[in-house]
Amino acid sequence: MVKIMKKYNLILCLLLTFSFLFCISCSNKNEQIMGVWWWNSQLSSEYLDFAKDSGVNEIYFCEGDLNETSSNFIKEANKQNIDVYWLIGEVEWLREPQGLYQEIGRYISYNNSNKQKYDGIHLDIEPHQDDNFDQNRQLLLYNLIDIVYNLKQTYPQIQFDYDIAFWLDDEITYNGETKPTYQHIIDYADRVFIMSYRDSSEGMLNVASEELEYAKSTNKIVVLGAETGETEEEEVVTYAQEGRVYMEEQLKLVQASIPSNFGISIHHIASWYEMKD
Numbered sequence: 001m002v003k004i005m006k007k008y009n010l011i012l013c014l015l016l017t018f019s020f021l022f023c024i025s026c027s028n029k030n031e032q033i034m035g036v037w038w039w040n041s042q043l044s045s046e047y048l049d050f051a052k053d054s055g056v057n058e059i060y061f062c063e064g065d066l067n068e069t070s071s072n073f074i075k076e077a078n079k080q081n082i083d084v085y086w087l088i089g090e091v092e093w094l095r096e097p098q099g100l101y102q103e104i105g106r107y108i109s110y111n112n113s114n115k116q117k118y119d120g121i122h123l124d125i126e127p128h129q130d131d132n133f134d135q136n137r138q139l140l141l142y143n144l145i146d147i148v149y150n151l152k153q154t155y156p157q158i159q160f161d162y163d164i165a166f167w168l169d170d171e172i173t174y175n176g177e178t179k180p181t182y183q184h185i186i187d188y189a190d191r192v193f194i195m196s197y198r199d200s201s202e203g204m205l206n207v208a209s210e211e212l213e214y215a216k217s218t219n220k221i222v223v224l225g226a227e228t229g230e231t232e233e234e235e236v237v238t239y240a241q242e243g244r245v246y247m248e249e250q251l252k253l254v255q256a257s258i259p260s261n262f263g264i265s266i267h268h269i270a271s272w273y274e275m276k277d
Contacts, residue, residue, distance in 0.1 A: 031057060032255060032258075032260055032261070032262065032263050032264075033057065033058060033221075033223050033261075033262065033263020033264070033265070034054070034055045034056050034057050034058070034263060034264055034265075035056065035057070035058035035059065035060060035193075035223060035263065035264070035265035035266070036051055036056050036058075036059055036060070036265060036266045036267075036268065036269050036272065037060050037062075037087065037265065037266070037267045037268040037269065038059050038060060038061045038062065038087070038268065038269045039062045039087070039268050039269070039270070040062070040269075040270060041061070041062060041063040041064065041065075041069060043069070043072055043073045043076060045076075046273070047269050047270070047273055048076060048077065048080060048082075050269075050272075050273050051080075051082065051269065052080040052081075052082065054272075056082055056266075057081065057082055057083065058082065058083045058084075058085065058119075058265075059077055059082055059083070059084050059085070059269075060085050060086075060087040060122040060161075060265070061073055061074075061077075061084050061085065061086060061087055061118075062087040062088070063086070063087075066086075066106055066107065066109075066110040067110075070086075070110065070114070070116070070118070071114055071115070071116040072116075074116040074117065074118065075116045078116070083119040084118055084119060085118060085119050085120045085121065085122040085159075085161060086107055086118045086120070086121050086122065087122045087124060088100075088103055088121065088122075088123060088124070089123055089124030089125045089126070089163070090125070091125060091126060091127065091129040091130050093125055093147065094125060094127060094130065094140050094143040094144060094147070095130075095143070097143075097147060100147065104121065104151075104155060104158070107121060107158075108155075108158075119159065120158060120159030120160065120161060120190070121158060121159070121160050121161070122161040122163070122193075123160060123161065123162050123163070124163045125144060125147065125162070125163075126163070126165065127140040127141055127143075127144055128165065137170065138170065138172065141168065141170055141172055141181045142172055142174065144181070144185070145172060145174045145181065145184040145185060145188070146174070148160070148162060148184070148185050148188040148189050149174070149175070149184075149188045152188050152189070152190070159190045159191070160189060160190050161189070161190060161191045161192070161193060162185060162189045162191075162192050162193065163193045163195060163225070164182060164185055164192055164193070164194060164195065165194075165195050166194050166195060166196050166207040166208050166211065167207075168180070168181040168182045168185070169181065169182060169210065172184060180210075182210070182211050182214070183214055186211065186214055186215055186218060186220050186222065187218065187220075189220070190221075191220075191221040191222070191223060192211070192215070192220070192221070192222045192223070193222070193223045193224075193225055193265055194207075194208040194211050194222055194223070194224050194225060195225045195227075195267075196208040196224045196225055196226075197225060197226070197227040197237045197238065197267070198236060198237065199235070199236055199237070199238060199239050199241070199242055199247075199250075200250055201250040201251070201253035201254045201257070203236065204224050204226065204250075204254055205224075205254060205257055205258075208222070208224055212224075212258065212262075215262070216259065221261055221262060221263075222262055223262060223263045223264065223265050224254060224258070224262070224263070224264050224265070225264075225265050225266075225267055226239060226247065226251060226264060226265070226266050226267065227239065227240075227267050228240060228247070228266060228267065228268070228271040228272045228275055229267065229268065229271035230271070239275070240271070240275065243275060243276045243277055244272075244275040244276065244277050245277050247275070251264055
């Protein structure tokens with residue numbers, strides 16, 4: 001009887017241990033998003049270690065060749081439990097989207113033929129970068145919505161993220177519905193990244209308040225962006241002057257104010273790494 005009880009206790013202990021480890025694994029998958037835009041296509045162990053130590057669990061990696069560079073980068077990032085998304089974007093695609101579809105074809109070919117795979121595509125298509133944005137604002141915003149809708153219809157197996165400015169509240173009629181541009185995009189996108197570039201938690205939350213509330217009401221995911229680089233715009237746009245310690249304090253306040261499946265993304269790895277403390 002004693003032997004049976006010891007055996008039973010051992011089995012119970014093993015089951016509890018397994019359950020505990022399983023719960024840890026699940027909680028890691030559901031952790032709040034901490035991403036970073038990685039615009040240089042080089043694998044830097046210093047940058048990668050810094051990203052991991054800073055809590056990063058997603059990287060948006062800009063690499064044009066889709067070859068060994070991608071495979072090596074994804075492999076090293078995955079070792080750190082960091083997911084990698086392919087970062088691409090050209091404003092010309094708003095007028096001639098066939099170039100975008102060609103890139104998606106390359107992405108599919110790469111993922112189908114390589115062990116080290118991207119987790120999705122992160123699109124940075126910014127209508128205001130078009131030279132004639134002021135004259136063709138409505139058309140360009142309509143075309144952006146059209147891309148978001150059509151990509152999800154055409155490639156339901158691919159996760160698509162989109163970077164958008166926080167001021168995309170122009171009313172656009174699409175598929176018979178008239179609503180702000182950001183609402184159309186949130187409706188059709190898998191995830192939306194708001195370029196909420198302000199140098200305080202209050203500022204970031206304020207400029208993205210409408211998108212945050214709409215995403216909550218529609219059960220969609222948004223991620224708030226923080227700028228760390230020097231810009232030609234007002235100092236209020238970036239944390240570059242305030243430094244890393246101050247920014248980390250502010251981002252903790254942002255994280256505490258948003259749902260657990262939302263998140264923050266830092267623009268970008270090089271300027272973040274080089275920030276003063």
